[in-house]
Amino acid sequence: MKSAVTTVVAAADAAGRFPSMSDFEAVRGSFDRAKARMEAAEKLASGIDKVTADAIDAVYSKGSYDQANKDKCTRDIHHYLRLINYCLVTGGTGPLDEWGIAGMREVIRAQVLPTAAYIEAFTHIRDRVCIPRDMDQQAATEFKGLLDYLINALS
Amino acid sequence: MLDAFSRAVVSADSKGAPIGTGDLVALRKYVADANKRIDATLAITQNVSCIAADAIAGMVCENTGMTQPGGNCYPTRRMAACLRDGEIILRYVSYALLAGDPSVLDDRCLNGLKETYMALGVPIASAVRAVEIMKVATVAIMTETNSGRKMFDGINSGSGAQCQEIAAEAASYFDRVISSLG
Numbered sequence: 044m045k046s047a048v049t050t051v052v053a054a055a056d057a058a059g060r061f062p063s064m065s066d067f068e069a070v071r072g073s074f075d076r077a078k079a080r081m082e083a084a085e086k087l088a089s090g091i092d093k094v095t096a097d098a099i100d101a102v103y104s105k106g107s108y109d110q111a112n113k114d115k116c117t118r119d120i121h122h123y124l125r126l127i128n129y130c131l132v133t134g135g136t137g138p139l140d141e142w143g144i145a146g147m148r149e150v151i152r153a154q155v156l157p158t159a160a161y162i163e164a165f166t167h168i169r170d171r172v173c174i175p176r177d178m179d180q181q182a183a184t185e186f187k188g189l190l191d192y193l194i195n196a197l198s
Numbered sequence: 199m200l201d202a203f204s205r206a207v208v209s210a211d212s213k214g215a216p217i218g219t220g221d222l223v224a225l226r227k228y229v230a231d232a233n234k235r236i237d238a239t240l241a242i243t244q245n246v247s248c249i250a251a252d253a254i255a256g257m258v259c260e261n262t263g264m265t266q267p268g269g270n271c272y273p274t275r276r277m278a279a280c281l282r283d284g285e286i287i288l289r290y291v292s293y294a295l296l297a298g299d300p301s302v303l304d305d306r307c308l309n310g311l312k313e314t315y316m317a318l319g320v321p322i323a324s325a326v327r328a329v330e331i332m333k334v335a336t337v338a339i340m341t342e343t344n345s346g347r348k349m350f351d352g353i354n355s356g357s358g359a360q361c362q363e364i365a366a367e368a369a370s371y372f373d374r375v376i377s378s379l380g
Contacts, residue, residue, distance in 0.1 A: 048201040048203070048297050048298075049201050049302075052302055055293065056306065062292055070236070074232045084222065088218040132203050132207055134203065
């Protein structure tokens with residue numbers, strides 16, 4: 044699982060050298076953002092069900108998507124938000140890449156899933172993040188960055 | 199390979215739950231202790247040759263037959279292989295310590311190590327003894343409880359005593375090496 048620390052360690056191991064000062068600096072640099080990331084992860088974890096329901100209601104209340112897909116969409120949005128929570132913890136996109144995005148296109152095509160609805164839901168979540176009610180500025184930046192990353196991958 | 203963070207992710211994923219406040223306590227501590235952890239890792243990386251050479255010398259001193267003809271550290275080529283292995287083990291311990299998780303040590307160093315040593319005829323008891331000495335030396339240097347001069351320059355002043363907890367973690371990684379060989 045890729046994270047700031049494992050990337051550094053893997054590179055050091057590939058070269059057969061001990062961790063160097065620049066490796067330590069890289070690790071420390073990733074920790075500078077860790078406080079904000081963990082706050083975002085914590086707030087997301089505590090509100091994950093509400094955030095999901097809120098986004099699904101907003102998307103499906105317009106009536107432009109087949110209501111039969113609503114449950115599946117809820118399940119998937121919840122799943123992706125959980126992966127975003129993991130990404131916030133690891134400080135990299137590893138969990139999303141490995142468990143969310145790899146093979147995603149194939150699954151979406153095979154199941155004929157409404158990706159437009161997903162994108163709309165994630166855009167809704169991104170735009171609805173309220174500072175400082177939901178989380179502070181830095182935490183929101185980290186969270187929104189990952190939402191954008193996912194929206195890009197789905198597009 | 200996992201670190202403290204991805205370990206939390208993997209265990210949360212097996213439950214299908216997001217990582218919440220409870221799980222974040224340990225990770226926040228890891229981040230708060232980052233400087234101590236880096237200092238503790240520096241204690242290893244700045245003293246690799248010293249720790250490994252002392253451990254191998256100590257192992258031989260306790261069993262002088264090893265450097266005599268027929269011994270496992272005779273001729274010097276085999277002694278050199280021994281020193282090299284000591285440094286390799288220290289390298290993986292330093293990775294595990296930095297990552298805060300033993301998976302890199304397990305996957306890339308210990309997996310198959312015992313079988314390799316048995317196939318090569320390396321005396322396991324002696325290898326274990328060398329690792330034990332490395333453990334004691336590393337912990338002493340890390341906590342600055344070694345007799346004589348201070349052995350490393352951390353990036354924070356006056357670490358030493360503050361590295362106790364992380365030194366205990368480092369000791370657990372050496373214990374992992376020992377139990378995998380035993």
